[in-house]
Amino acid sequence: MNRRINSTALISVFLLLPLLLSATGTAADKIDVVESETGFYYTIQKGDTLWDLSNHFNDSPWLWPELWEGNDQITNPHWIFPGERIRLYRKSGSQAVVKSEDIQPVAVIQPAPVTPVKPAEGKKASAPFFVYPSIDRVGFIRKPPVTPSGSIFEVEGRKVLISEGDRVYVRPQGDAAQNELIPGSRHTVFRYMKPTDERDSTETIGTQHYILGIVEVTKKEPDMVIAKVLKSFRTIRVDDLLMPYNQRSSDIELKPSIPGIDGQIIISEDHLKLTGDYTLAFIDKGRADNIQVGQQYSIYSKQKTVMENNEISSKSLPPVDFGAFLVLHTEQTTSTVIITSASKVISPGERFRTPIN
Incomplete structure (x- = not known):
């Protein structure tokens, strides 16, 4: 799959640029949609082909049509580029994943084998990864539980259910709260839960931290802070707790x-x-x-x-x-x-x- 472009082809590209831009706009939109979905992915490296990647991730190069079909943003199997993200697919009954990437054209019944391209000396090969866009809402069980930095005691408009965009009033808790609850700081809203119905589950297992949303402090008063709800993953109520927000990669x-x-x-x-x-x-x-x-x-x-x-x-x-x-x-x-x-x-x-x- 030769990706070199000669001068004639380059001129043609410039002449057709307006058409290409209109045609690729939809493809770019598809990429954004794909990358926002939960699943296994891989970032294309220099020298990758769908033939090789199918062989690597699915133990068979002949499954490349299925891989190509699973990545709508790849309009031409000959043209994949380093840095593109493609979705991988799990093999039935296996922990391995299949990746769809640069593929031979559908018209080619028996594509010629391609010599696998080894990473350059000293260069680490790109590893597959799992994308989970909702990582900020992932809770946990911890023993002992997190000490909250504050709790919501009121919402503007005295609403029963708090949602995105609402202003909430937070009462600081603990000695560290004064340094944590400052204007511009973000905090995760959470609620304590028992992990199971067993009587001693919090002692034997720990305390579940149920993640509800994210707020940002907008103003600090002598005995309270005012915050805006940026994200509401689940229903937020008065008395729910705050802890410092730690950004995690999806x-x-x-x-x-x-x-x-x-x-x-x-x-x-x-x-x-x-x-x-x-x-x-x-x-x-x-x-x-x-x-x-x-x-x-x-x-x-x-x-x-x-x-x-x-x-x-x-x-x-x-x-x-x-x-x-x-x-x-x-x-x-x-x-x-x-x-x-x-x-x-x-x-x-x-x-x-x-x-x-």
Whole structure:
């Protein structure tokens, strides 16, 4: 796939520039839409082709048409450029992901094999990454809980439900609040929750921090601060709490999983049954277990024991993987994850483990 442009082609491009701009406007819009969606992505590097990338991410170069089809912003499979972001697709029944990138034309039935391009010496190859645009609303379980810097005690207009654009009045809490709640500073609005209905769940598991929105302090008074609601992820009410806002990247680089991990899903973030893809949940492993953001793990179930010839002896069947998740946030003993695939309903208490290659 030769990307060099000769002088004649360059002149033609300039002559057709107005048409190209109008034609590519829609493509640019599509790129913006794609990059705002949750999923696995990869940034194209110099020398990449869809043929090679299909082979690398899906173990077969012949699947490039499916990869191309999944990236509408690529209008010509011969023309992909370093820096472009493309969406990858998971192989069925696997932790690997497939990436759609520079592809041979549809008219070509049997494209000639291309020699893989190795990264330049000293240059680190680009790694696949997972995009989660809603990263700011990802909550966590922590023990002991975060000490709030303030609490909302009133809203302008005395509304029951607080939404984006509303002005709220915040009562500072704690010694550090005076330095944290200053004009221009941003803060995350949250609420404490019990992670489960168990009586001692906060002592044994920790306290769930349920993220509600983001506010920005606009004015400081002697005994209060006034803030504007910038984002409202969920319903915000009077008495909800504030903590300093820490910006997190929505691009999460994929990392190798830790061998020998075996743990349990605690519950979904909204305390519902984990119905499948892109549901947030908490697990009982964290930084103390070397869990890191960007790692992937398999969700599995133990098969029922079977009797042999109606005898008392029994044999346990091997466990079966039926889902996967990716780590979005880690605490010392817990982590927040997003379910990336599931072939059946996932419930609290399901087991997870290091993927088996």
